Amino acid sequence: MDAQGTTRPDAENAAPALRNDAALSTEALIRAYHDMVLIRRFEEKAGQLYGMGLIGGFCHLYIGQEAVVVGVQAALKEGDEIITSYRDHGHMLAAGMSARGVMAELLGRATGHSRGKGGSMHMFSREKNFFGGHGIVGAQVSLGIGLALANQYRGNDNVAAVYFGEGASNQGQVFESFNLAALHRLPAVFIIENNRYGMGTSVERASASRALWRNGEPWGIPGLQVDGMDVNAVHAAATQAVAHCRAGKGPYLIEMLTYRYRGHSMSDPAKYRKREEVDEMRRKHDPIEHVRVLLLEAGLGEAELKALDDEAKAVVADAADFAQSSPEPDESELYTDILIEA
Template sequence: MQKSATLSFEKADLLKLYQDMLLMRRFEERASQLYGMGLIGGFCHLYIGQEAVVTGIQAVQESQDTVITAYRDHAHMLACGMDPRGVMAELTGRIGGYSKGKGGSMHMFSREKNFYGGHGIVGAQVPIGTGMALAHKYKKDNGVCLTYFGDGAANQGQVYESFNMAKLWGLPVLYIIENNGYSMGTAVNRHSCTENFYMRGEGFGIPGKLVNGMDVLAVREAAAEALDYVRANQAPMILEVETYRYRGHSMSDPAKYRTKEEVDDYKTNRDPILKFKGALMNEYNFTEDDFKPAEDFVKQEIKETIEFAQSSPEPDASELYTDVYVEEGAQ
C-alpha cells in the first residue's frame, strides 16, 4: 500500500498539534463569551472537547485534499489554515468575515484553503462531499474529500445514498463520523439501533475503523492509514471517531439530558488537550517551558482575533443585494 503520510514525532510537529488544539479551545471559549455579550447571534455550535479529532486528521491531509462538514465547523476552518480573525469576524457578522458577514457561524467557505463549508442542514454535506470526490477522480488530481458528519447525521437517508454511489463508482472520499454521543439532546442509544457507526458501511462493502477521538496521536495515525487506503484504492472508507462535546448542542442548550458527573469525567480524565500535554511531558520529556511559545502565540492570536472581530465594520447595506448571482459569464 502507498504510504503517503509519514507520521512525525519531531518536537516541533508535536508542539504544533498542541498549539492547534489550544487555539481551537481558546477560540471557542471566546466565541462563547462574545455570544453572551450579544456580539454573536443566532445559532453557535461549539467544538470544545472534540479538538483532537479535526487536529489529528487535518495534520495528515495533503494539499490537494478537500474538506466539508456541517455546522459545528469553527475548528475545522482553523485546522484548514483559515485565519481565526476572518472566522470570528464572520461570527460577529462583520465585513471582515470569510463570507462578508452573510453566512454566519454555520455557513463559511474558503476555496483557497479547500474548505467547502460549513453546512447548516444535518447530513446534506455528505452527498456534496461525495460529489467533490467524484470531481477529484474526474480531474485525476489524487485528492480525497474528507467528509465530516456526526452520529446524529449518520441516520439521514442521504448518507446511505452517498455510501452506495461512493462504493459503486470508486470515489476517493473519507467519511469521518464524529460520534460525540448525542444527536442534539438524544443520546446515541436512544437514536440509533446499532451504535457501531464504523460498521455502517458493511452492507456496501465500505471498510470502517474506530478510533479514540480524545487522543490526537491515535486520531492522526488512524487518519493517515485511512487516507492512504482511500487514495491508493480509490474507494471510500469510514472513520468513526469517539469524542465528546463539553458544551450544549448550541448556545441555547443547557444540556440537561446528561449528568454533571459525566461531563466532569471527560473534562478531568479524558480532556484531549490536558492528556496530550501530560503525554508530551511524561513520554516525550517536554517541560513547561517548551509549551510557552505555543501558549504565547495562541494568546496573542486570540487577542488580535477578538479585536478584529469587534472592530471590523458591519457589511454595507448594499451588500444585501450582492452575491445572489454570478453576473460574469452569464449569457
C-alpha cells in the same frame, strides 16, 4: 475506552486494530498541541462574545473535540478538501483559515471569510479548500462525494474529508452517499464525529447500530472506530484511510469516539446529562491534556507549553479586537453572490 477507542468488548461490534499505529513525532505533537489549544481558546472566546450579544444566530462550539480535526488535518495534503456540518469553527482553523477572518464572520462583519453573510454555520474558503459549514443535518455528505467525484474526474490524487455527526449518521442522504461513493470508488473519507449526543438525545436512544464504523459494510466500505480524544490514534486512522483513497480503492469510514463539553449549541443547557459525566471526561480523556503529558514526557518544559498557550490566547484576543472593530457589511451585499453567470 481502550487504545483504539472501542467501548464495547463484544466481538460483533469491536473495531479492528490499527496497523502501523506510529505516534506523531515530538515536532508534530507540538504543532498539534498548538492547534488544539488555539481551537479551545477561540471557542471559549466565541462563547463569551455570544453571551455578550455580539454573535447572533446559532453558535455550536467544538470544545472537547479538538483532537479529531487536528489529527485528520495532519494526514491531509494541500489540495485535499474539507466539508463539515455547523460545528465548524475548529475545522476552519485547522484548515488554515485565519482566526481574524473566522471571528469577524461570527460577528457578521465585512472582513469575515464570507463577508459577514454566512455567520457561524456557513463559512467558506476556496483558498483553503474548505467547502463549508452546513446547517442542514447530513446535507454536506452528499456534497462531499461531489468533491470526491470532481477529484476522480480531474485525475488527481486529492481526497475529500467529509465530516458529520452521529446524529446525522442515519440520515437517508448519508446512506445514498455511501452507495454512490462505493459504486464509483470515490476518494472520500467519511468521518463520523460521535460526541454521544445529537442535540439532546444520546446515541443509544437514537441509533439501533452500536457500531457506526460498520455502517458502510452493506456497500463494502471499510471502517474503523477510533478514540477521538487521542490525536495519535486519530492521525494513524486518518493516514490509513487517506492512503486507501489515494490508491484508488474507494471510500473509507472512520467513527471518532469524542465528546463535546458544552451543550449542542449556546442555547442548550445540556440538562440531559449529569455534570459528573462531563467532569469525568475532562479529567480522564481531555485531548489537550493528553498531548501536554506526552510532551512533558518527551522533555518539553512547562514554560514552553505555557508559551504555546499564551501565543494562542494572543491570537484569539487579536481576532476578537479585529472583529469588533471591523465594519458591518454594506446593504448592497444583500444582492451579491446570488447568481454566477458562466
